[in-house]
Amino acid sequence: MTDALTLHSPTALLDALCTCINEDIHPLSARAVAAGSKLFGAAILRKSDLSVVYADTNQERGSPLWHGETWTLKQFFEIPADQRPPVTDCLFLTTHEPCSLCLSAILWSGFDNFIYMYTYEETHYVFECHGDLDIFNDVFNVREAETARQASLDGTLAQIRPQYKLRSSRLVALSFAELLAAITDKKTQSEYLTKVEQIKRSYGRLSEAYRRNMGVE
Template sequence: MCSTSNAAEENRMEGVVLDAKTQKAPLTATAAELKRMFEVIEKEILPVTTEGVAKGNKVFGASILNKDLSTVTVGTNAETECPLFHGEVKCIYEWSKVTCPSARGPAAQEAVFLSTHEPCCMCISSILWSGFTKVYYFFPYTVTAAQGIPHDINTMHELWGVNTYRKRNKYMSTICLIDLVKGLEDSDDKKELEATVERLLASYDTLSNKYHTEKSNNADNSLVLG
């Protein structure tokens, strides 16, 4: 009976296939566009995240940008306020307050969703349900785990037996900014962007260390997953 049940489950899983015809196109970015996205992370997201970490929140932040990469709204992790307020979810919440309901769908379809860290299963689902189709992130899961927060991979594995979502699917395309920088041809722009990457890595390492050092003594931190 068990083997039959397992076979049936495998057949159901085999039926979940990716239709390449419906996949969103892969994301790209010019050096100028990458500079702008890094500027948003460094000058707009990082300052509010620094304030958030001081209150006992994690280091994750996000921004929603217009098609021309001008900023619509910025958010950072606010789990001490609500456990659902991961950086991306808080950003969507703030965006929803300044975007009228009838305009949200079209606006999301045109927008760029920029996340400091690769979205967890809740956040990538929230981004999908909000209608965003283009997602750029700075830190991949491997770096997030190295910063002491492995829950993104762990929750996907425990809930669905996978280590990640599909980076390109019929709903959205996602891509890592670091990979885009690596893919640029050698130039002064690339060197500048590589220096920015190193600077941001150092800044977020400092914030991550602060969070982990102080979280146990913060009365507002529920530490459900740590």
């Protein structure tokens, strides 16, 4: 992952990732949402030139295991081995910070990274999809001990998130917010903030469509 970060500036990464979401992931998600699946999507890009190898979206209507990430991984490994790049040469992009299932699936597949646009907190409180944090809290007890103490101290919701290692020898997890923060020129940073906000607005509309289709108020 560090090689990709060294090779590409935050703006080059954001350009490629935003284009991938807009052109590859979002159209697939819009169709899947209309058919009754959720709006989460993912893609695999080459670290070297940031070209898209494969992009796909949640297929939960077919199986509850096919989240955007797990479905994308399954489809990627359906490509004959001699026709796809090794995972160590690839970036894993996910629209939403991966749930416990998907985070493990990304690592078990051999990726050393993922980059996400929405955080767990946004998934929970903005999209009102509670599975990710509920599983972490109910099964992995992340609300216990230090996190609960902190949350009660400063009254923040952010403290209930799982404390997985964002930087380790196994994994580099990077958010769009971090990429945006790494842009040093303020004018450029503001342009990219607007660019990401535009994508987020289009996901807001998708979320409304999903809720309408599912009969959720």
